[in-house]
Amino acid sequence: MDEKLRFGLIGCGGQGRYLSEALSLTKQADFAACADLDLERAATAAQQCGYRETFGSAAEMLSNTDLDAVIVATIHDQLQPCGLAVVEAGKHLFIEKPMALTAADGQRLVDAARAKNVKVMVGYTLPFLSTRRKLRQLLDEGAVGELAHVFAGQLIGGMGGWLGQPEHGGGPLFYIGTHVLYQVLDVVRRKAERVYAEVTLTDAGVDRECLFTVRFEGGVVAQIATSQRLGGRYGWIDVLGSAGRVRSEWESPDVFVQSTAIPAYRQETLIRVPDESVGPKVALGDKASVTGFKYVRAWAEEFADFLAAIREDRDPAVTGEDGVRVLEITDAVFESGRTGLPVAL
Ligand SMILES: NC(=O)c1ccc[n+]([C@@H]2O[C@H](COP(=O)([O-])OP(=O)(O)OC[C@H]3O[C@@H](n4cnc5c(N)ncnc54)[C@H](O)[C@@H]3O)[C@@H](O)[C@H]2O)c1
Known part of the structure; x- marks a missing residue:
C-alpha cells in the first residue's frame, strides 16, 4: 500500500470527530494535527482520534505542520475562509457542506484550488x-x-x-x-x-x-x-x-x-x-449517538473516494463545482x- 497521507482537521466538534473516525476506517491516513478555536475540543479530538498535535487556529496548524490534506468541519460561516486557507497552503481539501454561504465565495474557493492544483471534495453524504x-x-x-x-x-x-x-x-x-x-x-x-x-x-x-x-x-x-x-x-x-x-x-x-x-x-x-x-461502534465521547454512528461507513466511503481522487489525480465523486451549483x-x-x-x- 502507498504511504499514508498526512491529514489535518479544522473544526473539532461533533462532525469533525465523526469524520476522523470514518477516515480511520480507510487505514490510509496519518492523523497529524487538529485545530479548533476551542483548544479543549482540539485536545479531545486529539485524544479520541489520534491526532499528534493540536492548535488553536487553522493558520497556526497550516504554518507549523507538514500536511497532505485537511478536513474542514467548522460552523458554516467559517468553512469557506478556513477552506481557502487550506487550498492556498497547497493542501487537498475535504470540506463539509455547504462549503460557503454564497456561490461567489464557493467559486473563489474552487478557483484557488484549481490555481494550486489541489483536490476539493464537498461532504455531501447522500x-x-x-x-x-x-x-x-x-x-x-x-x-x-x-x-x-x-x-x-x-x-x-x-x-x-x-x-x-x-x-x-x-x-x-x-x-x-x-x-x-x-x-x-x-x-x-x-x-x-x-x-x-x-x-x-x-x-x-x-x-x-x-x-x-x-x-x-x-x-x-x-x-x-x-x-x-x-x-x-x-x-x-x-x-x-x-x-x-x-x-x-x-x-x-x-x-x-x-x-x-x-x-x-x-x-x-x-x-x-x-x-x-x-459502521462499527467506537466511543467518541458525549456527542456520540446512534444517528451519528449510522453514517460512519458512508463517510468512510466518501474518504475512500477522496483518497483515490488524490492518488489517481482525478476529480472526487462530489466536486467543489458541484458545491457551487x-x-x-x-x-x-x-x-x-x-x-x-x-x-x-
Ligand atoms: N455530512 C453530514 O451528514 C453532516 C452531519 C453533521 C454536520 N455536518 C457539517 O459539519 C460541520 C460542523 O458541524 P458540527 O455539528 O460538527 O458543529 P459543531 O458546532 O459541533 O463543531 C464546529 C466546531 O468548529 C469550531 N470552529 C468554529 N470556527 C472555527 C475556526 N475559524 N477555526 C477552527 N475551528 C472553528 C468550533 O469551535 C466547533 O468546535 C457543518 O458544516 C455541518 O453542516 C455534516
Whole structure:
C-alpha cells in the first residue's frame, strides 16, 4: 500500500470527530494535527482520534505542520475562509457542506484550488448511502422513463446554537437542504434555469422554512421543502417520469419503485436495501449517538473516494463545482424569498 497521507482537521466538534473516525476506517491516513478555536475540543479530538498535535487556529496548524490534506468541519460561516486557507497552503481539501454561504465565495474557493492544483471534495453524504445508490441504479436502468418531476425535502425540529443564527449561516436550507439539493441536481443532471421560493424566517432571522421550485432545462420541475418546524426528522425524494416512479426516504432502508419499463417492477414494489451505511461502534465521547454512528461507513466511503481522487489525480465523486451549483440555488432561494419574484439563473 502507498504511504499514508498526512491529514489535518479544522473544526473539532461533533462532525469533525465523526469524520476522523470514518477516515480511520480507510487505514490510509496519518492523523497529524487538529485545530479548533476551542483548544479543549482540539485536545479531545486529539485524544479520541489520534491526532499528534493540536492548535488553536487553522493558520497556526497550516504554518507549523507538514500536511497532505485537511478536513474542514467548522460552523458554516467559517468553512469557506478556513477552506481557502487550506487550498492556498497547497493542501487537498475535504470540506463539509455547504462549503460557503454564497456561490461567489464557493467559486473563489474552487478557483484557488484549481490555481494550486489541489483536490476539493464537498461532504455531501447522500450518494454514499446504500438506499440512494439503489435509487440511482433504478434511474440508470430507466425505471422512470422520461424524467418529469422531482419532489424532495428535508424537515427537522427547531435549530438552536449557531445553527439558529444568521451570521453563522444557520437555518435548515444550509444545514440539511443543501444535502437534498445536491441529490436533486444529481438526479436531474440538467441546467437549472429558474427558482421561485416562499421563505419564512425565525425571529433571529434564519430561514424557518423554504418551499421552492427549481425549473430545469427541458421543462423538468423539482419541488423542494426544507423546514425546522417538524417534531422529528423527515427527508425524502420522489422521482417521477413517463414510465413510473422511484422513492427513497433518508431514514428508511426501503426504496419504492413502480415502473412500466422494467417487468419486475410493473406492480408497486418495496425493495429493502441492506443498510451498509452502519459502521462499527467506537466511543467518541458525549456527542456520540446512534444517528451519528449510522453514517460512519458512508463517510468512510466518501474518504475512500477522496483518497483515490488524490492518488489517481482525478476529480472526487462530489466536486467543489458541484458545491457551487448547490449554492447558486440557495442564493436564488433566499433572493426569491426576499423579493417574492422568480429568479432566473
Ligand atoms: N455530512 C453530514 O451528514 C453532516 C452531519 C453533521 C454536520 N455536518 C457539517 O459539519 C460541520 C460542523 O458541524 P458540527 O455539528 O460538527 O458543529 P459543531 O458546532 O459541533 O463543531 C464546529 C466546531 O468548529 C469550531 N470552529 C468554529 N470556527 C472555527 C475556526 N475559524 N477555526 C477552527 N475551528 C472553528 C468550533 O469551535 C466547533 O468546535 C457543518 O458544516 C455541518 O453542516 C455534516
